[in-house]
Amino acid sequence: MNQDSKRGGGIRLALIGAIGASLMTVAGVGAFAGLNATASASNSVDAGTLKLTSTNKGAGFSQAVSNLAPGDTVNRYVTLTNGGTLSAKSFSLRITSTGTATLITNGTAPATNKAITVTVNSCTGTWTAATGVCSGTTNTEIAAAPLSTFGTAQSFANTTTLASLADLPLQIQIKLPDQDETTVDGVVPAVTVQGGSVDLDYLFFEAQRTVATTNS
Amino acid sequence: MTRIGLRVTLLFLVGSFFLAAALVVDGYVYANAKASAKGSTSVSVLKWGAVLASPSATPAKTPFVISWATSQNQQIAYLEVVNTGSQLISGQSYSIDTKDSEGSRKNDPSITFTACTSGVWNKDTDKCSGSTSVIGTRSNGTLTSNFSLAPLARLSLRLRLTKENRVAWTTTINMKINRSQIRTATTTNS
Numbered sequence: 227m228n229q230d231s232k233r234g235g236g237i238r239l240a241l242i243g244a245i246g247a248s249l250m251t252v253a254g255v256g257a258f259a260g261l262n263a264t265a266s267a268s269n270s271v272d273a274g275t276l277k278l279t280s281t282n283k284g285a286g287f288s289q290a291v292s293n294l295a296p297g298d299t300v301n302r303y304v305t306l307t308n309g310g311t312l313s314a315k316s317f318s319l320r321i322t323s324t325g326t327a328t329l330i331t332n333g334t335a336p337a338t339n340k341a342i343t344v345t346v347n348s349c350t351g352t353w354t355a356a357t358g359v360c361s362g363t364t365n366t367e368i369a370a371a372p373l374s375t376f377g378t379a380q381s382f383a384n385t386t387t388l389a390s391l392a393d394l395p396l397q398i399q400i401k402l403p404d405q406d407e408t409t410v411d412g413v414v415p416a417v418t419v420q421g422g423s424v425d426l427d428y429l430f431f432e433a434q435r436t437v438a439t440t441n442s
Numbered sequence: 443m444t445r446i447g448l449r450v451t452l453l454f455l456v457g458s459f460f461l462a463a464a465l466v467v468d469g470y471v472y473a474n475a476k477a478s479a480k481g482s483t484s485v486s487v488l489k490w491g492a493v494l495a496s497p498s499a500t501p502a503k504t505p506f507v508i509s510w511a512t513s514q515n516q517q518i519a520y521l522e523v524v525n526t527g528s529q530l531i532s533g534q535s536y537s538i539d540t541k542d543s544e545g546s547r548k549n550d551p552s553i554t555f556t557a558c559t560s561g562v563w564n565k566d567t568d569k570c571s572g573s574t575s576v577i578g579t580r581s582n583g584t585l586t587s588n589f590s591l592a593p594l595a596r597l598s599l600r601l602r603l604t605k606e607n608r609v610a611w612t613t614t615i616n617m618k619i620n621r622s623q624i625r626t627a628t629t630t631n632s
Contacts, residue, residue, distance in 0.1 A: 280479035285632040287481035293488040293528065297627025306479060314477070329487065342485060358631035400485060404627060408620040409491030410537075412503040412526040421528075423486035434475040 274312035278432045281305045283395065284355025287428065294342075296419070297404035303355045306394040306430055313389045314432040319346060319368060321376035322429070326422030329402075331374040337417040340403035341372040342424065347397040348385055358397070370401065373424065379431060387435065398428075490527035490624045492534060492591070494617050497522055497562070497598070508601070510551070510611045516604050520565050523589075523597040523617065533588045533623035534597075537616040540581040542609045547582060551605030553613060554579040557589060562598040570598070581613065 282288050283303040291300045308314045321344060323330045333339035351362025365384035388394055407415050414420045494506035501524040508519050525531055540550050554576065561572020577599075578585040589597050605611065 276475045276477040278477040278479040280481050282481075287483045289632070290483060291485040294485060295488055295529070295625060295627060296621055299627070299629040301629070301631045302483070303631075304481060310477065312475070325484075326487075329485070356631060358629075402487060404621075406621045408618050409489075409527070410616050410618050411505055412491040412493040412501065412617070414489065414491065419487050421487065421489040423484060425484045426482060428481040428483075430479045430481075432477050 274434070275310040276312050276314060276432065276434050277309035278314070278430060279307045279309050280428075280430060281307065283353060286355075291400055294400075294402045296340075296402055296406075299399060299401045301358050302398045302400070303353045304396050304398060306388075306396060306432075308388045308390060308392055308394075308432060311390050313387055313392075313435040315387045315435050316431070316433040317367070317382040317385055317388070317394070318379040318431045319376065319382075320379040320429045320431070321373060322427040323373040323376070323424050324427075325424030326419070328417060328419050329373065329422045329424045332372050333417060338405065339417055339419050340405045341374060343370040343372055343401045343403060344368070344376060345370040345399040345401070346380075346382070347399065348382075349395045349397065351395075353395050353397055360395075360397075364397075367396070370399070373426070379429075388432065488527070488529045488624075490529050490531060490619050490621075492523050492525050492527070492531060492617050492619050494521050494599075494615055495524050495596075496520075497565070501526055506615045506617070508613045508615075510603055510605070510613065512608045512610045515606065516602065518565075518568065519601045519603070520563050521599050521601065523591065523599060525591040525593050525595050527619070527624075528593055529624050530593065531591050531619055531623050532625070533586060533619075534591075535618040535620070535623070536577075536585045536587075537618055538580055538582055538585065538613065539615075540611055540613040542611055549607055549609075550581045551603050551611055552579050553581045554602045554604075555585055555587075556600045556602070557587060558598040558600065559589060563600045568600070570600075572598075 281304060283305055286302055286304045294300070328339040329342050332341050345366070346368040348365050348367050349360035349362055350365070351360060353360055367382040367384050368380045371380065385394055402419065405419065407418055407420060493501045493503055495501040497520050506521060510517050523534055536555065538553070540553065541547055555578055557575045557577055558570035559573050559575055561570055563570055577587045591597055
């Protein structure tokens with residue numbers, strides 16, 4: 227086979243590939259249009275948007291939680307806002323924890339360390355960050371669980387939907403469960419929570435509302 | 443199938459794959475959209491503990507050992523409790539073990555622990571520049587005291603040993619601080 231023949235074969239291949247892709251594009255567009263809406267000459271169709279933001283109320287996530295003693299509870303406040311045009315559902319929270327293992331995962335015998343727990347509460351009114359008072363009704367969205375549990379997103383139990391532009395005031399409760407440790411001659415136990423630290427990255431999720439079919 | 447036929451099929455499949463992927467992504471946005479919001483913070487835990495050290499000496503994380511002389515019936519040792527933690531402690535536990543050179547506790551001596559608060563013991567005059575407070579008398583077992591001590595602060599102690607024999611006694615003291623000897627738990631909102 228000479229050079230011209232090879233070049234001709236390459237061009238043919240490119241053409242066949244392009245034709246294949248074009249056929250799929252036509253088919254895909256057709257399917258896409260069919261799945262959504264068909265706009266007529268006098269109507270317009272806009273896709274809704276979904277946007278979730280988190281705003282600190284008081285210290286919120288802006289300040290480190292330091293010098294916790296066993297039994298201490300620190301409450302921080304943030305407001306989630308559904309900033310899109312669609313109402314939202316299926317709220318959840320995932321926390322990625324990095325740092326001292328004993329603060330992330332409960333010990334298994336003979337270790338007795340109890341990891342930091344997080345609880346998420348919502349308020350139907352507003353939270354006063356300085357006092358922890360909710361002006362409405364307080365609902366438990368996620369019951370207290372060790373940080374390790376939050377490696378998988380935990381679903382909110384009470385708030386099922388949130389309208390477009392609505393707020394969801396949350397209390398994030400961080401607790402180091404009470405536990406006894408004895409330090410001997412300045413040496414902490416081999417398995418200890420003392421002097422430990424952990425970085426927490428919170429990720430809140432929401433999904434768009436259930437799809438609807440309307441007739442009008 | 444010829445080589446050209448294989449290449450044609452491969453090219454067609456590749457083009458189709460990228461197109462299908464684009465449609466799936468597009469469909470996901472419209473059919474099952476999700477949104478997320480982030481935040482982050484750090485959490486740290488305090489540390490508590492104390493050691494016994496000779497007056498003004500650099501604290502070491504080891505038991506405090508006193509080797510009493512054999513020749514005297516009454517002897518005195520001075521030492522200090524040093525808070526090595528990051529938190530004020532409100533109590534101290536002294537685990538005391540006194541033995542002779544053969545490991546026996548027979549006819550062991552008595553040791554009286556006396557603290558000098560708001561001052562220090564002067565070893566030359568055996569006087570406390572503050573107020574004295576007897577913690578207890580024991581040569582074996584545990585004694586506890588309830589003095590508030592800030593991080594790095596020191597509490598001056600005097601140990602008076604009384605014995606009726608000429609045995610070479612050695613006393614080893616471990617300084618123990620447990621959870622109940624630091625502040626109580628709190629709830630804060632901010």
